[in-house]
Amino acid sequence: EDKVVQSPLSLVVHEGDTVTLNCSYEVTNFRSLLWYKQEKKAPTFLFMLTSSGIEKKSGRLSSILDKKELFSILNITATQTGDSAVYLCAVHSGGSNYKLTFGKGTLLTVNP
C-alpha cells in the first residue's frame, strides 16, 4: 500500500522565520510528487516534482525532490501570516487512474 508521511504535523513560527516541511514516501511506480496549500477550503496547487535535485521555486516558496532517499522538502522563507495553512504532500504512483495518495499534512501557523 502506498504511504506518504509528512512531518512535522504542526508548526508554529513568527513572521520572518524560515520553515522546512518534510514529506517522505513509499510507493510503487513513482511518477510525481505534488505540494498543495489548503486554507479554509480546498487545496491549491503549489508544485509538482518529477526529477531529483531540481529545485522548483515560486516567490518565497521552494521545493526539491530526492528520489534516492524518497523524500521532498518544502521551504518557505520570510514567512508571513498569510502563509498559515495546512500544507499537503501527495504522490502520484502511476497506474491508469492517476490517483494521488495524500499525507496527513503539516499545519503551519505564522504568528505576527
Add this chain to the structure above:
Amino acid sequence: GAVVSQHPSWVICKSGTSVKIECRSLDFQATTMFWYRQFPKQSLMLMATSNEGSKATYEQGVEKDKFLINHASLTLSTLTVTSAHPEDSSFYICSVKFEHFYEQYFGPGTRLTVT
C-alpha cells in the same frame, strides 16, 4: 481564476434524504474527475475516480450504492449521497485532471451537514 467549481458550497439536510453535489470543470475538458472526503483535521481520502462515459472506480470501503457518481460529460460530474446519515457529514471535494497533465485541480469543496 477558478478552474473547478462545486455546487453547493454548503448544504444541511435531514437524515434519510439524498443530496447531490455538482463538480464542473470551467475552462477545459477533464479526462478524469476525482471525489474526496475530508473529515476535520484529517487529510483528503479518495472516494472514487470517474471517467466520462464510464462507471466510477470506488476505493475500498466506499459504498458505491450510497455514493452515486455520474460523470455525464467532460465538464460535469455529480456525487449523490443517498439516504444521508449524520456520519456522512464531511467536506466533499472534487478534483479534475486534464489530459497530458499529472496535477489535479481542486474545486472549492462542499460542506455537508446531516442533522
